[in-house]
Amino acid sequence: AIIRISEENSKQSLDLLRIKKKLEPRKAVLCKLYDNRDGEIIDEAIVIYFPQDTSFTGEDVVEFQIHGSKAVI
Numbered sequence: 001a002i003i004r005i006s007e008e009n010s011k012q013s014l015d016l017l018r019i020k021k022k023l024e025p026r027k028a029v030l031c032k033l034y035d036n037r038d039g040e041i042i043d044e045a046i047v048i049y050f051p052q053d054t055s056f057t058g059e060d061v062v063e064f065q066i067h068g069s070k071a072v073i
Contacts, residue, residue: 001065001066001067001068002063002064002065002066003063003064003066004061004062004063004064005061005062005063005064006055006057006059006060006061007059007060008052008059008060009060010059010060010061010062011049011060011062013062014047014049014062016036017033017034017036017042018033018034018036018039019031019032019033019047021047023047023048023049024049025049025050025051025054026048026049026050026054027048027049028046028047028048028065029046029047029048030044030045030046030047031044031045031046031047032044033045033064033066043066043067045064045065045066045067046064046065047062047063047064047065048062048063048065049061049062049063050062050063
């Protein structure tokens with residue numbers, strides 16, 4: 001599944017999922033996603049950050065390419 005967050009505060013989702021890797025614009029990075037409540041690993045996902053000047057929407061976009069199970073989504 002692919003989840004895209006498009007808004008000026010979309011990068012805050014990286015903090016919520018405890019992503020610690022530095023994301024370079026438009027570069028796919030394999031990251032572990034953590035549950036913000038208990039710190040358990042939810043999934044490993046490809047994460048891509050698109051700054052507003054390079055995104056389709058004209059806003060900052062963070063894209064998560066995750067496993068497609070209902071539990072993860």
